[in-house]
Amino acid sequence: MPTQSVLYSFPDTATLSDSLAEYILKAQRESVDKRGRFSIAISGGSLPKTLTALIGKTGVKWDKWHIFYADERVVPLDHPDSNHHLAKNTLYSQVPIPHENIHTIDPDLLDNLEELADAYEKELVREFAQKDSARFPVFDLILLGLGPDGHTASLFPGHELLSEEDRWVAYIEDSPKPPPRRITLTLPVINHAARIAFVATGAGKAPMLNAILDNPEQGLPAARVKPAAPGQLVWFVDDPASAEVKFPKSEFKL
Numbered sequence: 001m002p003t004q005s006v007l008y009s010f011p012d013t014a015t016l017s018d019s020l021a022e023y024i025l026k027a028q029r030e031s032v033d034k035r036g037r038f039s040i041a042i043s044g045g046s047l048p049k050t051l052t053a054l055i056g057k058t059g060v061k062w063d064k065w066h067i068f069y070a071d072e073r074v075v076p077l078d079h080p081d082s083n084h085h086l087a088k089n090t091l092y093s094q095v096p097i098p099h100e101n102i103h104t105i106d107p108d109l110l111d112n113l114e115e116l117a118d119a120y121e122k123e124l125v126r127e128f129a130q131k132d133s134a135r136f137p138v139f140d141l142i143l144l145g146l147g148p149d150g151h152t153a154s155l156f157p158g159h160e161l162l163s164e165e166d167r168w169v170a171y172i173e174d175s176p177k178p179p180p181r182r183i184t185l186t187l188p189v190i191n192h193a194a195r196i197a198f199v200a201t202g203a204g205k206a207p208m209l210n211a212i213l214d215n216p217e218q219g220l221p222a223a224r225v226k227p228a229a230p231g232q233l234v235w236f237v238d239d240p241a242s243a244e245v246k247f248p249k250s251e252f253k254l
Ligand SMILES: O=C(O)[C@H](O)[C@@H](O)[C@H](O)[C@H](O)COP(=O)(O)O
Pocket: 043, 044, 045, 046, 047, 071, 072, 073, 083, 144, 145, 146, 147, 148, 151, 152, 153, 154, 177
């Protein structure tokens, strides 16, 4: 049975970011208590900025974090389009995350998308395979954004990757959102996470949030994110983004 989504809507991005930070901290505490580490996958776009509310918070055990990318643009790691570059500038440069715990794409394989995706999949295997005998890795937390067309990570509407059932990491060379070459976690990997949090802000996201939450049968990529229980699916949005949504809002509590 897919888990029921929970929707939290906040008056502004500062309140949203602070509550998201509390949510992440709770996930980190539970994961570190259980396994001594916290595995998280993050997206690009506006997401890394919302994570800056974690900077300086008591209780963040940065040395236990193992960070992957839910999707990555296939460009050099110091390119302005790189999700890693963005996260590094926004977050890692300000907090003590061990360099080796940040799992980037292999910059030597940018010319060969298939090898690049395979190598990233192997990176996941190294992180998860011994810990879990399940067919797919179980991230402690995956943070996703929502595109104006309903895409999430680099899973775009109508794309054949939406029916991928086997691979953990796949590539595309025809992303409608530039840059065109990307790798992405696949839906089965995303849907096996212990927790998934979407973050969407701004009035521009309102029609799409309505489509995803109130009309999921349209099958847009973000609506296909449906972890099986006990996986959790939580939406952190601001009031302008949730303005057109009928789906019930919950009061934020941990
Ligand atoms: O392009 C990327 O790297 C993404 O990971 C992508 O899926 C992003 O999260 C959404 O497009 C939302 O982007 P915004 O938060 O900037 O609207």
